[in-house]
Amino acid sequence: MPSTGYGGLLDCQWHEIGIYTQQNESDFVRMGKLGGGTYGDVFRVHHRTTGEIYALKQIRDEHEANGMPATAMREVAILKQLSHENIIKLVDVFLTDERCFLLLEHMDEDLKRYLDRSRPLDRRIIKNFMHQLFEAVFYCHKHRIIHRDIKPHNILVNSEGQIKMCDFGLARAFTIPMKVYTHEIVTLWYRAPEILLGSLTYGTPVDTWSLGCIFGEMYQGWPLFHGDSEIDQIFQIFKVLGTPNEETWPNIFLLPQFKSSFPKFKMQETQLREIMDKNEVAFDLLRRLLTCDPTVRIAARSALRHEYFHEHDTKKALVSITNTHRDQVRYDANNNLIEMNKT
Numbered sequence: 001m002p003s004t005g006y007g008g009l010l011d012c013q014w015h016e017i018g019i020y021t022q023q024n025e026s027d028f029v030r031m032g033k034l035g036g037g038t039y040g041d042v043f044r045v046h047h048r049t050t051g052e053i054y055a056l057k058q059i060r061d062e063h064e065a066n067g068m069p070a071t072a073m074r075e076v077a078i079l080k081q082l083s084h085e086n087i088i089k090l091v092d093v094f095l096t097d098e099r100c101f102l103l104l105e106h107m108d109e110d111l112k113r114y115l116d117r118s119r120p121l122d123r124r125i126i127k128n129f130m131h132q133l134f135e136a137v138f139y140c141h142k143h144r145i146i147h148r149d150i151k152p153h154n155i156l157v158n159s160e161g162q163i164k165m166c167d168f169g170l171a172r173a174f175t176i177p178m179k180v181y182t183h184e185i186v187t188l189w190y191r192a193p194e195i196l197l198g199s200l201t202y203g204t205p206v207d208t209w210s211l212g213c214i215f216g217e218m219y220q221g222w223p224l225f226h227g228d229s230e231i232d233q234i235f236q237i238f239k240v241l242g243t244p245n246e247e248t249w250p251n252i253f254l255l256p257q258f259k260s261s262f263p264k265f266k267m268q269e270t271q272l273r274e275i276m277d278k279n280e281v282a283f284d285l286l287r288r289l290l291t292c293d294p295t296v297r298i299a300a301r302s303a304l305r306h307e308y309f310h311e312h313d314t315k316k317a318l319v320s321i322t323n324t325h326r327d328q329v330r331y332d333a334n335n336n337l338i339e340m341n342k343t
Contacts, residue, residue, distance in 0.1 A: 023094050025101060028056060035110060035153070039071045039169055044106065054091060057102040071169035072100050078145060078168045086136035088156060088166040107156035107164055111214075114157045119221045123277070125161065126218045131309055132163035133211055138300035140171075141204045147171050150210035151187045152217070174203060188233050189213065189223045193244075193292045196234050198256035205294035208303070212289025219282070220275045224290075235263070241290060242267035249293040281308050 028045035031053075035042050040059040046052065059072045079090040092103035111129075115121065133155065140147055147154075147168065154167040192209035194202050216224040224240070227233030234257075238244075243265045244252050252258050276282040285308045288298035298306070 023092055023103070025056075025094075025096060025099070028054070028103075030056070042104075053106045055104040055106050057104060059100040059102070072102065074171065075168045076102065078171050078173070081143060082140065082145070084136060084139045086132045086163055086165060087139065088164045104166070105164075107162075107166075108158045109156070110153050111155040111157055111163075112152035115152060115218065115221075121218050121221070123219075123279075126215070127309070127312060128161060129157075129163050129218065130211070130215055131304070131312055131314060133165070133214070134300045134303045135314075136163070136165045137207050137211060138304060140165075141207070141300055144174050145171055146174055146204055147207050147210075149187065150207055150214070151190045152214060153187075155214070188230070189226050191233065192294065193234065193237055194255070194294050196230055196237075197252070197258045199294075202294065204299065205297040208289055208297055208300055209294075211300075211303075212286060215286055215289060216272075216275055219277065224275075230257075235265075237292070238262065238265045240268050240271065241292060244292045252293075281306075284308075 027048055029048060031044040031046060033041060034044050034055055040057055043056045043058070045054050045056045047054070076090065076093055079088070083089075088107070089105040090102060091105060094101050094103070118125075137147070137150070145168075147165065147170075149167060149170040150165070154165065156164045156166050158164075190210040190213045192202065192206040195206060213224055225233060225236040227236045242248070243262055244258075246252065253260065272286060273280075273283050276286055285298075285303065285306050288306075289303070291297040303309075
């Protein structure tokens with residue numbers, strides 16, 4: 001695998017990754033924009049000859065390194081390693097003189113949009129989605145990949161209730177012992193406390209923290225922690241989970257951004273139980289995911305064995321499950337929310 005020597009996947013040429021075919025952009029007709037982000041835009045397209053529907057990710061020029069889009073190189077290299085039903089499939093990669101394109105399997109929408117129009121979410125759907133997410137993350141971790149940017153926008157959903165993780169542009173291969181990685185990862189609201197507090201090393205627990213945030217968000221209907229800065233995010237976490245100390249998080253005082261002068265908040269167990277419908281089993285899983293100390297935070301593999309998933313049928317179709325109350329929403333051509341009505 002091409003590598004930077006720090007778990008990265010950048011010091012290589014496209015031919016070393018292995019481009020699949022000689023397709024080009026003109027072979028596809030754009031049907032609409034699915035979304036966009038820092039590194040590129042994604043369009044729904046169909047193939048002019050076969051009629052097959054795909055998602056076409058166009059990487060933006062300004063993020064190229066030495067003439068090659070670094071995030072695209074990383075994403076392609078990682079996706080070529082991974083093959084799992086809950087991880088987006090890379091179909092093809094092709095280049096023009098000015099653009100890089102990733103052709104991906106098509107999914108109906110992302111989890112953020114799904115949640116926008118589906119509140120309150122049926123609890124059976126939450127369990128189904130979380131099981132699939134843990135399966136995907138466990139598979140990644142088993143193959144020594146940390147996603148590092150798990151959030152509702154990077155989770156896709158189809159009409160059959162299938163979940164797929166996507167956008168591996170910030171993902172990293174990791175080694176034991178862990179090396180020093182950048183802190184400029186993970187959207188703020190889903191960022192683990194060890195990163196917010198400036199830990200020089202971090203590992204797979206950053207992904208399970210993000211899953212815990214998403215788990216609570218699906219129950220509550222909006223993000224658990226929605227700070228507008230790193231320090232605000234830290235305080236929002238501590239206000240709910242309690243301010244850590246040497247007993248609850250050994251050596252926390254060694255983290256660069258932790259201050260002994262931080263307010264001493266108490267854990268709000270009643271609030272968390274209410275978010276989880278006073279379901280003690282669901283609350284226990286959430287508490288284990290949102291443990292501030294990463295060394296005792298539950299791993300994806302252990303989460304799959306948690307009582308919350310006892311007797312869960314992974315093959316049972318949930319298409320027939322609908323919410324009794326839904327928020328009806330409309331989107332503009334650029335996939336932006338423009339209207340919401342209660343029914």
